[in-house]
Amino acid sequence: MDSSAPAAATPSRALVIGAGLGGLAAAMRLGAKGYAVTVFDRLDSPGGRGSAIERNGHRFDLGPTIVTVPQLLRELWSECGRDFDADVDLRALDPFYEIRWQDGSRFTARQDTDAMRAEVARLSPEDLPGYERFLEDSAARYRFGFEDLGRRSMHRFRDLLTVLPTFARLRADRSVASHAARRFRDPRLRMAFSFHPLFIGGDPFHVTSMYILVSHLEKEFGVHYAIGGVAAIARAMARVVAEQGGEVRQGAEVDEILIENGKATGVRLVDGSVDRADVVVSNADAGHTYERLLRNHPRRRWTQAKLGRRRWSMGLYVWYFGTRGTAGMWSDVGHHTILNGPRYKGLLRDIFLRGKLGDDMSLYIHRPSVTDPSVAPEGDDTFYALSPVPHLGHAKPADWEAEAERYQEKVAAQLETVIPGFRDRITASHVMTPADFRDRYLSPHGSGFSIEPRILQSAWFRPHNVSEEASGLYLVGAGTHPGAGLPGVISSAEVLGKLVPDPAHPVRPAERLEMAAE
Template identity: 75%
Template sequence: MIQAVHAKSPPVTGISKARAIVIGAGLGGLASAMRLGAKGYHVTVVDRLDVPGGRGSCIWKDGHRFDLGPTIVTVPQVFKELWAACGRDFHSEVDLRPLDPFYEIRWPDGSTFTARQDTDAMKAEVARLSPGDVAGYEAFLRDSEERYWFGFEDLGRRPMNKLRDLIEVLPTFVRMRADRSVFGHAAKRVRDERLRMALSFHPLFIGGDPFNVTSMYILVSHLEKAFGVHYAMGGVAEMARAMATVVTDQGGRLRMNAEVDEILVRDGRAQGVRLKDGEVLSSDIVVSNADAGFSYSNLLRHQTKRRWTDQRLKRSRWSMGLYVWYFGTKGTRAMWPDVGHHTILNGPRYRGLVRDIFLRGKLSDDMSLYVHRPSVTDPSVAPEGDDTFYVLSPVPHLGHRNPVDWDAEREPYREKMIAMLDRELLPGFADRITASETFTPVEFRDRYLSPFGSGFSIEPRILQSAWFRPHNVSEEIEGLYLTGAGTHPGAGLPGVVSSAEVLAQLVPDAVGVATVDRLAAE
């Protein structure tokens, strides 16, 4: 459990009463609220759900806690720096546990690959599968580290909202062959098809097609090696609650069960929001952690847009959808001792399945699965002796020509999952299932207001990344800022938290801001 610390955030001082409204209490919105509170703003966070966390929230069912979205924490220093900006100590409030191994990948032929932080252990795994690929793997690691320093520590942690920001980095993009795909880069370094998959699948964790997403994203391999993979005890939902506590300790408010209907604009400047029930909340700046596409197409539906028009958003490529099955099993904690915290089960196809999902919009008969078994690390997720599982399958989003009818396919797809899990990972589990819940792209559309039910907003292709992505400061409306997965630098916990760091570089300090009180008086 997360323990409250005695040291509170420094109180807001000075004469300013500058107000900020943050739309959405997802991880990006909460991180933004923390950053704004540290800058002296009086922050109100508004969210339509009943708990903070957005996609990182959880639900309870029959004694099982189901983490709905993110399951791992990488690059924990971005959280440490976020807490430090608020005068607090992250590790005193959040209990992170390093995982070893990170995950196991399994293929239909029975071969496996175990990912760990130790470089020698990883080289041994590569050698076990394909001895001739060890040198190529070492080169891949060097490539990954170089792209980490450029793509994450440089581009990912500073604004990219001006054209000159892009022009300055174009030579580096060219030198690093950013036009090549993640899979293409892996294929250049190793020959074994299993290793090519193991080194290229990571973009799926942020909604990208490995065969089309820019090779800059091989930086994830360095993230894992350098910083490890962690689990937050209590789940990411506990991290969200800890973030919400920081916000309220700073004097901010969380308005849950309150949905924003529209961002209010006067004379070209954001002035606040109108809620669905008609209530108006005034502010000096507005930060939207709603999906960037939803923000522009719905929350600004009465405003004329120059760049992020409805037509442009429809032409954009969106990340895939997700089918997630959450279920509990009775009396299984000691069963399946070879099944750890994270397992990736590959179907018979890699390239063909990805093409069906991203390009053809077809729900395939075969599937690949990400299996999360947090009960091996965190007993609090299930009753004693029981297990809690989260099984995710990438599927097409709802924006294809003939979208999947999930009313008809929800249960048949789950039955296919059961057959694959019983055959390849959890024999006999179906007879022990207790609690069960499924999320499809329909739930992502309706619960999170995600365009086309996409799992991770706009896909991170090269012409939809950095300057090409929705900017953290809106070029459409003065005083409007955006944060979260659909903005720069992108999806994933490090990405959305870094978007708040970028936001803090763009938003002026509260002292000296022309407040709504002063504007009203004038």
């Protein structure tokens, strides 16, 4: 060997905290830039809230169940020189979901505009003109709120100033529910076109009307399901990271982000080991990142007092269960069903403002076995029933150790109205409460979706993708800009990719192959 030859430059390293979908997307984008990436995750499988567990032959998808705006994933894969559709089997759903009310009426949501017009006319013919205007409203907010704001950084105050006129023109100060009330007279349609913020942890009566853009997302791009669940997408993402020469380390929990001379230099794990890098990205909840991982570092913006004043998304009670020999039963219950309780606004007030666990409830019922045979043994079914509940940060939070069994009985009574006799056929069961979200995902107050997406907790007001607390520190995921939901967390990694500089010494393709072989 020629000792006079120059030593090879050490590749620039990036560390990602958390293998949720935002963290994995960030790792893919950093790997595509040429960073040597290591992802640390405390769970035993990738996906974070999008992971899954097995019980008696049933796969329970613990978190998100639908994919909207699939081109975001296709663009992510393309950035890495890969084909998303070669790695993931994505199926379009038709219908998207069915909404049911206490009076027996129903509303079926589909992508086809004529079919949606027919549904609106069936419930309330006089609301058809309002529906047409609502479609125009949602498209305008999509173009501005998603394609513009949602895909670029909002970390500078001048970024906020430049968009204030558009916010004013689109009446972002109004809530989603208030905007729906201006377009629909029928209370059922007001609910059907305003409940979507609940998918990202927001109260429709207080979240900015910008979020009616979700109606346009559904209409324009459809609603999809990945065979194998969202966990299959997470596993595919982890494979891409590995094939780029990166590493996803499961069962490795980060205890602290290391800061030296104002710069993030690495992480310390709970086992005491230290790993150094040029770039640190946190996909942990933004609240956990600032409160716990930076606990030994003075914070300028995200102080304990400021975090304490944030409004957090609601908690979730989720009952996962499998049933024996029911594949041909309950034929009118499809992949997604929304079962409304007797109250809408009052129930949401109890959940978000009063922190009260009510006696009534609304349920989101997921039955993936009608689309994906891999979730259950042949002839069986897999379900989950999700009920929004208060998070644990209210003055008198629910004691879920005492409440869980009683609440399960109330959920079961509601489910009996749509899948009668199901309890006699249960062969597998698993329950998650806000306490489990707190403990499994380190989510502040056990909230299901991090910080609530109110107008003064969105865009510049939300934790930024580039941290003010230390150079070289970045954030992705539900608690950062642009927000929660699968499109939001994937977009947060896209924003990250525009903020992180190209590495000084990128990993070359041959080096990546060597890393992957090791």
